[in-house]
Amino acid sequence: xxxxxxxxTQARSFLGQFTHHLIRYATWLPPLICVKEYVADxxxxxxxxxxxxxxxxxxxxxxxxxCLTYKRYSWxxxxxxxxxxxxxPENPKTTQVKRIVALExxxxxxxxxxxxxxxxxxxxxxxVEGDGENTKDSNYYGPISAHLITGRITHIxxxxxxxxxxxxxxxxxxxxxxxxxx
Amino acid sequence: xxxxxxxxxxxxxxLHVQVGPDGRVRKTEGGLLIDxxxxxxxxxxxxxxxxxxxxxxxxxxxxxxxxxxxxxxQDRKGKFTVxxxxxxxxxxxxxxxxxxxxxxxxxxxSQSDDQKSKQSNSKSI
Amino acid sequence: MAPFHRLASIFSTLRTRLAAPxxxxxxxxxxxxxxxxxxxxxxxxxxxxxSYTVSHGVGPSMLPTFEVIGDCFVxxxxxxxxxxxxxxxxxxxxxxxxxxxxxxxxxxxxxPGDYVLTGTPHSYHSESAANTRKDLMLQVPPGHxxxxxxxxxxxxxxxxYGPVPLALIRGKVVATVKSPFDFQWxxxxxxKVDDDDTIER
Numbered sequence: 001x002x003x004x005x006x007x008x009t010q011a012r013s014f015l016g017q018f019t020h021h022l023i024r025y026a027t028w029l030p031p032l033i034c035v036k037e038y039v040a041d042x043x044x045x046x047x048x049x050x051x052x053x054x055x056x057x058x059x060x061x062x063x064x065x066x067c068l069t070y071k072r073y074s075w076x077x078x079x080x081x082x083x084x085x086x087x088x089p090e091n092p093k094t095t096q097v098k099r100i101v102a103l104e105x106x107x108x109x110x111x112x113x114x115x116x117x118x119x120x121x122x123x124x125x126x127x128v129e130g131d132g133e134n135t136k137d138s139n140y141y142g143p144i145s146a147h148l149i150t151g152r153i154t155h156i157x158x159x160x161x162x163x164x165x166x167x168x169x170x171x172x173x174x175x176x177x178x179x180x181x182x
Numbered sequence: 183x184x185x186x187x188x189x190x191x192x193x194x195x196x197l198h199v200q201v202g203p204d205g206r207v208r209k210t211e212g213g214l215l216i217d218x219x220x221x222x223x224x225x226x227x228x229x230x231x232x233x234x235x236x237x238x239x240x241x242x243x244x245x246x247x248x249x250x251x252x253x254x255x256q257d258r259k260g261k262f263t264v265x266x267x268x269x270x271x272x273x274x275x276x277x278x279x280x281x282x283x284x285x286x287x288x289x290x291x292s293q294s295d296d297q298k299s300k301q302s303n304s305k306s307i
Numbered sequence: 308m309a310p311f312h313r314l315a316s317i318f319s320t321l322r323t324r325l326a327a328p329x330x331x332x333x334x335x336x337x338x339x340x341x342x343x344x345x346x347x348x349x350x351x352x353x354x355x356x357x358s359y360t361v362s363h364g365v366g367p368s369m370l371p372t373f374e375v376i377g378d379c380f381v382x383x384x385x386x387x388x389x390x391x392x393x394x395x396x397x398x399x400x401x402x403x404x405x406x407x408x409x410x411x412x413x414x415x416x417x418x419p420g421d422y423v424l425t426g427t428p429h430s431y432h433s434e435s436a437a438n439t440r441k442d443l444m445l446q447v448p449p450g451h452x453x454x455x456x457x458x459x460x461x462x463x464x465x466x467x468y469g470p471v472p473l474a475l476i477r478g479k480v481v482a483t484v485k486s487p488f489d490f491q492w493x494x495x496x497x498x499k500v501d502d503d504d505t506i507e508r
Binding site for chain 3: 028031033034088092093104123124144
């Protein structure tokens, strides 16, 4: 038996061929899952929380942006301005997309409904906010642990007219942020 | 660290359990308030240990048990656990059923107003 | 497109050359062996990562349940993200306030909506037992849990960094392996007390 696919396929029944191909493709599933989990993944963005950067037409159409997410060492080397995907601290079953506003050691002037005016972002935590108006972000649940972050958005793939690299470093700094105050 | 949690003195826990996570008074079967003393009692033992000679690999370790008490109560939404280690044996715990109910009723009514005033002495965790 | 075709032809010649000595053998050429190995490693990794792993903890925080050094335990990853975790279970989680990938192993004392002491209760033999009455409590926020080490004198846990997001939980400790011949299922130490008279202060 020289090759799995070529030898003797003629002789096999339709069902035999079908299961044979099914198994052959199924063996590619584990590597695919590994890549999706640890290297890169495609993500559809839901909702208006990153408006107008992502989903600028969320109230006009059902079309969602498709983004490329980089997943290697997602909790490491975080920078202000990056758009990250993380598991919601309130419900571990859901994920959210927000922009990193402050890193550990920064002091942030919060927005309502946060009960205190200033917050010092503790070690291992980041302060995330959505670009849009009504978003449930760190002003609602406080700084989040960097380990909740599962990936960062590097490219917009769809729609075509906005496709390209996400230039997060060009995003202006949020007013009310004091870097590395303590 | 994550969200802002409101802390309260442990002796008042029988008042605070009347309000659910959504800030509303819990609904129970029969419409009664939750009586902590009637809930199922659970125990869990933790320890205070001291290693006699931490520099030696197989040093003798001595542990003293610390008993923690919990009550598992039920409302319409399901069961929840209340740690009563500091509450068991207090005046509220030993008080009769009727007196507890009247005090809790008053407290639960003013709970939502209390929430704002408590922000001042709450601590961010 | 010429360079691409050239590259492809070079590649295919190389493959036939490499495969030539193995012709007719079951194992096939090196490329197929490499792909097969990669697939198998991925499969094995996922199987382990989503079922059970054995790891060992270091540190005095879970004395006397786990020794300071050398105790291995079996972690069930079915319970990752706090799925079906109950009060009294021992969980393995990413420490939220650390910048490295360090792992904590602690006992869960409160799930979302439960009420817990924020501080440390005092044992009966210590004279500070009366201080317990002044302790503060909180309600565990949604999506979080309250974890405390069994050795409450030497443990960095929720008392220091607050409630831990359930999403950081990697699994639940289901068994301990103290030696290859000493395998024990973990028992939940959170037990119902039938007799109310056992409480004495």
